[in-house]
Amino acid sequence: MLASFLDVLFNGISTGSVLLIAALGLAIIFGLMGVINMAHGELMMLGAYTTFIVQNVCKELGGIWFESYIFFAIVTAFLLTAVFGLILEKGIIRYLYGRPLETLLATWGVSLILKQFVRSVNWVLFIGISLFCLLFFGGLWILNSRFNSHFNFIRFRSWVIGLLFSLSLAVSFTTANFFSQTYKLSVNQPWFGAQNVDVTAPTWLQEGLNFSELNIPVWLKEDWGLGTLYFPYTRIFIIFLTIVCVTGIYLFLQRSRWGLRIRAVTQNRDMSACLGIPTETVDGITFALGSGLAGIAGAAISLLGSVGPNTGQNYIIDTFMVVVVGGVGNFLGSIIAALGIGTANFLIASGTLTFLFAPIPPLVDFFKFFSTTSMAKVMVFGLIITFLQWKPTGIFAQKGRNVEL
Structure with missing residues (x-):
């Protein structure tokens, strides 16, 4: 009983750590920028595929x-x-601040593009996209740094x-087609595919x-069943990784x-700009950090x-x-909520609560009905x-750029 509860609790904490x-x-x-990033899950997917490639x-x-x-x-992911998030912020998000609906739709579109990109990416597509980004964004940087204050350019x-x-699109398409014909690169051989x-x-x-190999009292191993406990090192590693990330961000x-x-920008953007803080640079760093x-x-x-995908x-x-x-x-609230939601999902889905409420048959039937992953x-x-009906602002009050609006 105790062993199964501790096992589920450990798995819940490790999932909550992710x-x-x-x-x-x-x-x-x-929270800090007021941007609803629907592509956040696809950024996690990119990190997972990066791990696969590095492996x-x-x-x-x-x-x-x-x-x-x-x-x-981990470092490469x-x-x-972070670089992709910075490009996303500079290319799309920076023009949509204060417009949550447009931001939601734009990032949702980016998420669809990223999923299809992973399914279809090959050498030809990679060469074309890389060259387009180099030409287009490099050209934009040159134009903004050299001619941004020129009247004719502004006009x-x-x-x-x-x-x-x-021009960037035409050059990229031509170059990719050249490599495809010259080096016989097939467009029908994706790197990953849908599988x-x-x-x-x-x-x-x-x-x-x-735990059966640990030097713990026999009564704990046999009477309480701790001898059957087995904690995978991967989940322990994830817990330690989370601690490092939380400490580093703090x-x-x-x-x-x-x-x-x-x-400072989070508390008062206008005042921060008046004090000389480069708010656009702060936005880019913040988005890159969250994406990383x-x-x-x-x-x-x-x-x-x-x-x-x-x-x-x-x-x-x-x-x-x-x-x-x-x-x-609020970071403290996020820690409490993540561990709580992860643990609750595992406790309910594993059916552990049916054992806890065994003396109360109606509750046993109730929790047994929800003892699947989807129903949990x-x-x-x-x-x-x-x-949220009781505390609409969450465990702790909201903090962000739009709190006072």
Whole structure:
């Protein structure tokens, strides 16, 4: 009885840890910037696929490279998704601040594009997209840095950008087609496809903590059943990774210069701009940081199961619930909500509550009806809705750019 309860509690905390990493990124983007990023789940998916690619590269190298690939994968996933988030903020989000509906629709469209990109990406598509981004965004940077204050450029800005877009698209398409014809690169051979791929954990994470081998009293092993407990090292690693991420984000926001600027812009954007804080740069760093945390969450998810184009969608709803229940923009509330929602899902879905309420038959039948993964989510959402009727602002009051509006 105790062993099964501790096992479910451990699994719930480890799942809640994944939700917490993702929720930290969403709390920064949604809570501090007021942006509803529907592509956050797909950023987690990109982090998971990045882990898969790094794993394959290190597996070819063998030895210590494979044993330590997870650390390279976490760093690479963070950097890749952070850069993508920065591009997303500079290219789309910065023009939609204060317009939540348009932001929601735009990021939802980006999520659909990313899912189809993963299903279809090949060498031809990769070359074309990379060259287009280099030409278009590089050209925009040059134009903005050299001619931004020039009267004629300001007057014909939209026409110049349209021409740059057309030229970049034409050059990219021509170059990709050239590589396809010259090097016989097939457009029908995607890197990943629609099927899921598996990530193999390093050898030192493939085992677990077996309580039967620990030096604990016999009565705990036999009478309380602790000898049957087995905690996989992968889930323990995810818990420690979450602790490191939470500590790092707290220190960054509270002790660093840019963290101070982020908090200042969050409290009063206009006053921060008057004091000389580059608010647009702060927006980009904030969005990049939140996106990078989603990539780390994706790397953690890859250790729990197979990775597919819809991986992020399995977590995004729970992640939004964590932010809302914890209090938008409040990190302590996000921690409590993530661990609570993750643990509640496992407790209900595993049927553990049916044993706890065994003396009360009506409650046993009630919890048995919800003892599946899908029905457990229904019950948890029902509890969240009930809780929000009591505390609409979540566990802690909302903090963000629009609180005073």
